[in-house]
Structures are given as C-alpha cells and as structure tokens.
Amino acid sequence: MNGMSRIVKKVTQLLVSIIFMYGVYIVTHGHLTPGGGFAGGAIIVGAFALIILAYGSDALKLHKEEAGSSASESLSILMVLILAVIGFFVGGMVFFNNYLPTGVVGELISAGTVPLYNIFIGMEVAAALLTIFIALVIFKEESK
Amino acid sequence: MSELVPLFVVIPLASAFLIPVIGRFVPWFQKSLTLLVLLFLTILSLSYLFTNTGETLAYKVGGWENVEHVPIAIFLVLDGLSGFIVLIINMLGFLSAFYAVSYINKYTAENNFYALLCLMIAGMNGVALTGDLFNLYVFLEIAVIASYALVAFGIERNQLEASFKYQVLGGIASILILFGVGMIYWLTKTLNFADASTILAQHAGSPTVTFIQVMLVVGFGLKAAMIPFHAWLPDAHSSAPSPISAMLSGVLIKAIGIYALIRLFFNVFTISSEIAIVITTIGALSMVIGGLLALRQWDVKRLFAFSSISQVGYVAMAIGIGMIVIARGGSQTVASLAIAGGLFHLINHAVFKGLLFLNAGAIEYRINTRNLKEMGNLAQFMPWTASTSFGASMSVAGIPPFAGFFSKLLIIIAAIKGGFFFLAALAVLVSVLTISMYMKYQRYAFFNKAHSEDRMKIKDVPFPMAFSMVIMGVLCLIMSLLIFPGVREIILDPAVDVLMKSSAYATTIIGM
Numbered sequence: 001m002n003g004m005s006r007i008v009k010k011v012t013q014l015l016v017s018i019i020f021m022y023g024v025y026i027v028t029h030g031h032l033t034p035g036g037g038f039a040g041g042a043i044i045v046g047a048f049a050l051i052i053l054a055y056g057s058d059a060l061k062l063h064k065e066e067a068g069s070s071a072s073e074s075l076s077i078l079m080v081l082i083l084a085v086i087g088f089f090v091g092g093m094v095f096f097n098n099y100l101p102t103g104v105v106g107e108l109i110s111a112g113t114v115p116l117y118n119i120f121i122g123m124e125v126a127a128a129l130l131t132i133f134i135a136l137v138i139f140k141e142e143s144k
Numbered sequence: 145m146s147e148l149v150p151l152f153v154v155i156p157l158a159s160a161f162l163i164p165v166i167g168r169f170v171p172w173f174q175k176s177l178t179l180l181v182l183l184f185l186t187i188l189s190l191s192y193l194f195t196n197t198g199e200t201l202a203y204k205v206g207g208w209e210n211v212e213h214v215p216i217a218i219f220l221v222l223d224g225l226s227g228f229i230v231l232i233i234n235m236l237g238f239l240s241a242f243y244a245v246s247y248i249n250k251y252t253a254e255n256n257f258y259a260l261l262c263l264m265i266a267g268m269n270g271v272a273l274t275g276d277l278f279n280l281y282v283f284l285e286i287a288v289i290a291s292y293a294l295v296a297f298g299i300e301r302n303q304l305e306a307s308f309k310y311q312v313l314g315g316i317a318s319i320l321i322l323f324g325v326g327m328i329y330w331l332t333k334t335l336n337f338a339d340a341s342t343i344l345a346q347h348a349g350s351p352t353v354t355f356i357q358v359m360l361v362v363g364f365g366l367k368a369a370m371i372p373f374h375a376w377l378p379d380a381h382s383s384a385p386s387p388i389s390a391m392l393s394g395v396l397i398k399a400i401g402i403y404a405l406i407r408l409f410f411n412v413f414t415i416s417s418e419i420a421i422v423i424t425t426i427g428a429l430s431m432v433i434g435g436l437l438a439l440r441q442w443d444v445k446r447l448f449a450f451s452s453i454s455q456v457g458y459v460a461m462a463i464g465i466g467m468i469v470i471a472r473g474g475s476q477t478v479a480s481l482a483i484a485g486g487l488f489h490l491i492n493h494a495v496f497k498g499l500l501f502l503n504a505g506a507i508e509y510r511i512n513t514r515n516l517k518e519m520g521n522l523a524q525f526m527p528w529t530a531s532t533s534f535g536a537s538m539s540v541a542g543i544p545p546f547a548g549f550f551s552k553l554l555i556i557i558a559a560i561k562g563g564f565f566f567l568a569a570l571a572v573l574v575s576v577l578t579i580s581m582y583m584k585y586q587r588y589a590f591f592n593k594a595h596s597e598d599r600m601k602i603k604d605v606p607f608p609m610a611f612s613m614v615i616m617g618v619l620c621l622i623m624s625l626l627i628f629p630g631v632r633e634i635i636l637d638p639a640v641d642v643l644m645k646s647s648a649y650a651t652t653i654i655g656m
Contacts, residue, residue, distance in 0.1 A: 074161040081158050088147075095150050096206045 003056030012054035020047040023122075030118035031111040037118040041125025048130050052137060062141075066134045073127035079120045083113060145196065148188065149203040149220045152230055152269040153283075155181050160262035167255040174258040175245050181262065182238035185269070189231040192222060193635055199223075200652045202275065213654050215336045219275030221653065224638025228487065229272040229403050231635075232494045236394050237265045240387040243502050243612035246605070247387055247509060257297065257385075264290035264391065268399040275653060277325045277335040277412075284321065284400050288314050288367070291396055295384045306379035313376040317366035324359040327352070328412075338653035341412045348414040357419050360408060361426075368401020370460060371430040374453050381452065382445035382514070386505020389445060393452045394498035398490055402456065406463055411642070411649040417471035424464030428567055430457030435577040444504045444514045444589070447581060448497065454574060455493045455540065461567060462486030462555045466643070469562050476644065478561045484640045485554030491635075492547045492623060496539040499616040503533040506605045506613065507589065516585065520592040525602045528610040530590045532617035537582035539620040542575050547623035554627070 003009065023044035030036030090099040096113075103110030159181050167174040192201070204217035222230070241261060248254055267287025274280050292314065296307035329335055331352060332343040347353050362373070369377035381393050409419065434453030441447040466482035469475065506529045507522065508514055523530035539546035542553075552575055559568035604610065625631045642649065 071165060074165045077161045078158065078165070081154065081161070084154070095154065098206070 004054050008054050012050050016047040016050055019050070020044060023047065023126075027118055027122035028108070028115065030122075031114045032106065032108070037121025038125050040118070041122040042129060044122065044126040045129040045133070048126075049133050052133070062134050062138050066131060066138065069127045069130045069134065073124055073131060076120045076123035076127060080117060080124070083116055083120070087113065145192065146201040146203050146222075149201055149222045149273060150205065151188065152185060152222075152234075152273055153220070153266055155185065156262045156266035156269065160259045160266060163255055163259040163262065167258070174255050175241075178241045178258045178262055179238065179245075182234055182241055182265065185234040185265075186231070186238050189227055189234055192227050193231060193638070200649075202653055202656055204656075210654070210656060214334075215339055215653055215656075218279055219336065219338075219653060220273045221275040221337075221649075222273060223642050223649070224640075225403075225407070225487075225642040226272045228491070228635060228639040229399055230269055232491055233265060233268045233272065233395050233399055236391060236494055236498050237261070239612040239616055240390050240498065240502070243390075243505070243609050244385075244387040245608040247505055247609060248385070250509075251297065251385065257294075260290045260294050260297075261388070261391070263287075264294065264396070268395060271400050271404060275337045277328060277337065277340065279335075280404060281318070281322055281325050284367070284404065285318060287396065287400055288318070291388075291392060294388045295380045295392075297385055297388065298383070302379075303383040306376075306383040310376045310380040313366055313373070317363045317373075320359050320363035320366070324356050324363060327356045327359070331356070336653070337407075337412050338650040341414075341647075341650045342654070344412065345414050349416065353413065354416075354418070357409070357413060357416075358422075361405070361419065361422060364401050364405040364408075365426060368397050368405065368456060368460070369430075369453055370401075370426045371433050371453065371457070372426065374430065374434070377453060378446050378449040381449040381501075382443060386445075386501055386508065389448075389505070390498040390501040393449065393501055394494040397452070397456060398459070398494065402459055402463070402490065405460075406643065409467065410646040415467050415471045415646065417468055420464055420467035420471050422464075424461055424468060424567070427457045427460030427462075427464050428570055430454065431461055431574050432457075432570055435574045435581075438581050439577065442516050444507065444516055444585065445501065446514075447516075447585060448500050448504060451540065451578065451581065452493075452497055454578065455489070455497065458552070458555060458571065458574075459486045459490045459493065461571070462489065462558065465555075465559055465562055465564055465567065470644075470646075474562065478558055480640050480644050481554060482558035482562065483643050484636055485551055485558050487639050488554060488626060488636060489548075489551035491626070492539065492551050492620075495616055495619045495623060496536040496548060499532060499536040499613060499620065500540070502609070502613050502616065503529050503536065506609055509605060509609070510602045516588040519589045521590070523590040526604045528604050528613060532613040533590070534586065535617040535620045537586055541579040541582050543579075545624055546620055547626070548620075550624050550627045 023040045026035040026043055027037055027040030030040065084095045087099050088095050098112040100112035102112045159177050163174045163177060200221060200223040203220040205220065206217060208217035210216065248257055251257065264287050267283045267290060270283030271280060271287060274283055292307055292311050295310055296303050328340055331347065332340045334340050334343065344353060366373040381389050384392060409415065430453050434450050434457055438447050438450035438454060441450060462482050463486040466479045466486065469479040469482065504514065506526065507519065510526065511519065513519065535546065539548035542549045552571065556568050556571050559571060626636050
C-alpha cells in the first residue's frame with residue numbers, strides 16, 4: 001500500500017495535529033467535562049489511523065510499531081493498577097483511594113487521582129485500538 | 145480480611161498485563177508467575193472458607209460509605225456461595241496451568257496463552273465476587289473475550305470456526321444480559337444487587353420484571369449452554385487446547401452461567417414459581433438431550449462436551465426444584481437438600497469433567513488423535529492416564545464411593561421428597577445413559593485391542609501433566625467427604641445458606 005494522493009496527504013498533515021490535540025483535551029479534562037480516558041483515547045488513535053491510511057503501510061515499520069504499542073498498552077494498564085495499589089497503602093487499605101489533594105472544583109488540576117487515571121486509561125485505550133488496527137493492516141498486507 | 149477481597153481480581157489482572165511485558169525477556173516467567181498467583185488465590189479462598197464460616201465480607205471499592213442506608217460504592221462481596229465458586233475457579237485454574245506447563249510446548253506464543261488464562265480467571269473471579277450489576281456484565285465480558293481468543297488458540301480451520309460460532313452466540317447472550325441489566329437500572333435507578341433487590345421486591349410479578357427475567361434466563365442460559373441454546377458448546381470446548389477445555393467446561397460455564405443465574409434469581413429477584421419452572425424445564429431438557437446426543441459421539445472431546453451439557457442440566461434442574469419448592473412455600477429441608485445437591489454436583493462436575501478433558505489432552509499429546517476408534521489398549525502404556533480417567537468416569541457415572549454418586553443421590557432424593565417423581569426417574573435414566581457412554585470411552589480408549597502395532601513405543605505423559613491428573617483423580621474420590629457432617633459445614637452449607645436465606649444478602653449489604 002503506497003498511500004493516497006498528495007492532496008489527502010497534505011490534508012492529513014493539517015488535520016492530525018488538531019485531532020490529536022482534541023483527544024488530549026478530552027482526556028485531560030475528563031474530570032471536568034463529558035468524556036474522559038476512553039473517549040479521548042479513541043479520538044487519539046484516530047490521528048494515528050489517519051496517518052497510516054494516508055501514507056500507506058510501507059511508510060512505517062509496522063511490526064516494530066505493533067510491538068511498541070502492545071508493550072505500552074500493557075505498561076499503561078499496569079500504571080493504573082500501580083496507582084490503585086498506592087491508594088491501598090496510603091490510605092485505609094482501600095483500592096482506588098483518592099489520596100491526592102482534591103483542589104478546587106472546576107480547575108484543571110483538581111480531583112486528586114482522577115485525572116491520572118484518565119491519562120493512563122487514555123494511553124491504554126489508544127494503544128489497544130492502535131494495536132488492533134495495525135494487526136489488521138499487517139494481516140491484509142501479508143495475505144496479499 | 146475484607147481488605148483482601150479485591151486481590152482475587154487485582155492479582156490475576158496485574159499478572160495478565162505483566163506477562164507480555166516481562167515474559168518477553170525472562171524465560172519461565174509466565175509459567176511461574178501464573179502458577180504462584182493461582183496457588184496463592186486457592187490458598188486465600190480456602191483460608192476464607194475455613195476461618196469465616198458463613199460470614200459475609202464486603203469490600204467497598206474506592207472507600208465510599210453507604211449514605212442513609214443506600215449503598216453507593218461498587219461492592220465486592222465474598223460470602224459462602226462466592227467463596228465456593230472462587231475456590232473452584234482458582235483450584236481448577238492452578239491444576240490446568242500446571243498441566244499446561246508441558247502441554248503447551250506444542251504451541252508457540254506461550255506468553256499470550258498464560259496472559260489470556262490469567263485474564264479469564266480475573267474475569268471469572270470478578271463475576272463471582274461482584275455485587276454490582278454493571279460490573280457483573282464487565283467481568284463477564286472480560287472472561288468470555290479471553291475465552292474466545294483461547295478457543296481459537298491453535299488457529300486452524302475448525303478452531304477458528306468454533307471460535308467464530310462461539311463469538312456470535314456469546315455476543316447475542318451478552319447483548320441480552322446488557323439489555324436486562326439496563327432494564328433493571330431503568331426500573332430501580334440503581335445497579336447494586338442489594339439496593340435493586342429491595343426495590344424489585346415492590347415490583348414482584350409485574351410484566352416488566354418478568355420480561356427482564358426472561359431476558360436474563362436466555363442470556364445466562366446461552367452462556368451456560370442449556371439445551372435450546374447449546375449449539376456453540378461442543379465445537380468450542382472440543383477445539384480449545386485441553387487445559388482450556390478443562391477450564392471452559394469445568395469452570396467457565398458454571399461461573400458465568402449457572403452462578404450468575406442463581407445469584408440474580410435468588411438474591412436480587414424475588415423467587416417466582418414461573419421462572420423456577422422454566423429453569424427446571426430447561427435443566428431437565430439439557431440433562432436428557434445432552435445425554436442422548438453424547439451417546440453417538442466418537443470424538444472424545446465432543447463426547448465430554450455433550451456430557452457437560454447433560455451434567456450441567458442436573459445442576460440447573462436441582463436448583464430449579466429448590467426454587468419451585470421455595471416459591472410454593474414448601475418444606476425448607478427439601479429445598480435446601482435440592483440446592484445442596486445442585487451445588488455439590490457443580491463442584492463435582494468441575495473436578496471430574498476437568499480431569500476427563502485433561503485425560504483427553506494427554507491421549508492427544510501422545511498419539512495425536514481424538515477419535516475413539518483409533519485408540520485402544522492405552523491402559524498398558526499410559527497407566528496414570530488410564531487410572532485417573534477410570535476414577536473420573538466412575539465419578540461422572542455415579543458409582544459409589546466416588547463423589548458423583550453422592551451428588552446425584554442428593555438430587556434424586558430431593559426430587560422424590562419434593563414430589564417430582566418424573567424428574568427423579570429422568571435423573572436415574574440419564575445416569576444409566578452416562579454409564580453407557582463412559583463405558584464406551586473406557587473400552588475403546590484403554591482396553592480394546594491396539595489399533596496398530598507402532599503404539600508399542602508410546603510412554604506416559606510427563607510429570608506436570610501426570611501430577612495434575614493424579615491430584616484431580618484423588619479429589620474425585622475424597623470430595624465424597626463434602627457431604628458428611630464436619631466437612632459439610634465448612635464448604636457446602638455456607639453456600640446453601642446464602643441461597644436459602646435469600647433476603648439476608650440485601651439486609652447485610654445495606655446494613656454495612
């Protein structure tokens with residue numbers, strides 16, 4: 001797959017950064033506005049999927065990419081668990097205990113550990129969906 | 145000890161994600177971690193059963209306390225019934241994982257195998273422990289999605305086909321369950337089992353509740369492969385790798401099918417005699433038709449899979465009889481006898497059917513066939529496999545002193561005492577069918593003349609496989625002790641009590 005025409009490539013270049021930033025916005029504002037880790041992660045992976053579609057699978061070394069994304073998927077879900085376990089030891093033997101100061105309602109840095117969970121869940125979802133997408137592309141390339 | 149309840153979910157979940165990261169660099173990491181984790185959880189569940197007889201441990205995730213007697217936290221509840229199911233899951237998981245240490249050599253991607261196994265166990269433990277309707281659905285999906293991947297693990301044509309069929313039917317079941325959960329949420333504005341049950345009690349008998357119940361019976365019936373919904377089971381259970389077949393048949397259909405069904409119908413809904421009759425009927429149908437279908441099978445694993453349908457039918461029928469007796473206000477002793485028989489048969493079936501699938505795997509490992517007609521005279525060359533499989537066959541057929549005899553006896557006595565003479569007669573008849581199908585298996589696999597002469601070279605299976613099989617063979621025999629006073633109070637009675645005092649669940653949780 002050699003990618004699409006120059007127009008598509010140029011438009012993709014312009015769009016992906018906006019899509020990516022929007023996904024990051026959704027993830028980081030998960031505790032303030034609708035959305036959160038899952039929705040934002042799904043938007044972030046849209047940016048990656050667009051690049052792969054527009055530039056073609058030759059442009060990227062997909063096998064290496066897949067190994068990387070599957071490792072970062074496992075690592076980010078482990079981070080969520082580690083945060084939960086820290087909560088267990090910091091306060092009152094309770095998993096998912098919110099041990100950071102909760103701050104003022106409505107500010108970006110508030111709500112204690114909730115934004116951290118959102119960020120790692122966003123990474124997890126993005127990496128998992130990207131792994132699935134790349135696996136499907138690899139399958140199609142190899143079955144040719 | 146209630147702080148330790150989430151460990152049943154957290155530890156296997158963490159190891160499922162550690163294995164693909166670290167297992168890549170450290171050989172033997174995946175095997176040793178899985179075995180250690182499952183052994184630890186088995187010991188933990190045993191220690192709960194032996195120290196806290198009948199006490200309910202509830203864990204509030206996130207530490208949210210009840211507000212004016214309304215539970216707002218997500219609960220993980222470990223009571224007699226959950227402890228019983230968790231013990232089965234982790235014990236069988238440990239033995240299957242130990243067996244897999246040498247069995248899995250013939251596949252590549254060991255990391256993925258152990259990671260998926262841990263994920264499946266995390267999901268099943270979650271289903272057994274959760275006290276929240278939506279979490280029930282989430283954990284159920286974790287367990288079944290891992291099992292879809294494990295059924296297709298060999299990626300050959302028939303395995304992929306079986307996995308696809310399983311996914312389609314499992315997906316339909318999941319949608320029905322999710323829809324049922326959504327309807328309960330719409331009706332009661334809560335997802336907590338205890339809270340929902342107090343509100344549903346006011347709606348008992350209304351058409352909406354009946355509709356929800358029917359949807360849940362179909363959904364969990366599909367997961368448990370009861371007879372009108374059984375089409376996926378023989379394919380899926382026979383094409384998975386053998387340790388996974390043992391887990392699927394021995395544990396998965398019970399933990400996410402039967403357990404979830406009885407937990408919801410006893411502790412969340414008010415027991416109604418219509419639904420009880422439905423459950424009894426599909427149980428009896430599965431028992432008879434599953435037995436008849438198994439008779440003509442020549443593929444060992446398909447024979448066991450059909451026999452699973454039949455044996456799970458016994459469990460559902462016994463529980464259904466108990467429900468009918470309770471709903472009609474009959475004798476409490478009869479109801480508790482029926483439920484005890486059902487639960488006892490459930491744990492027995494987990495052990496002997498798990499063992500039979502491991503035996504089938506051992507035969508396949510050595511002579512590379514599952515067809516009964518191509519086996520023969522294996523008793524001479526594979527003494528461990530032959531003797532353990534004899535024990536398991538006797539137990540499933542209901543020959544004393546093996547454990548299967550006592551559980552079937554309890555079920556039949558309860559059916560007669562409750563006045564269900566026809567069902568009792570059917571249970572005896574199916575028991576005869578079961579003996580005949582296992583005699584066929586014994587004869588063709590182990591005692592017939594050898595199919596060809598080059599069999600002289602085969603040896604018995606390596607140590608890890610033999611070890612798991614021997615442990616389970618011994619369990620087939622000593623589980624008969626569960627029925628006797630002294631042992632019965634530790635494992636069986638707390639589980640029966642949870643179902644008999646069905647409203648105590650809600651009062652305990654709300655009172656916390």
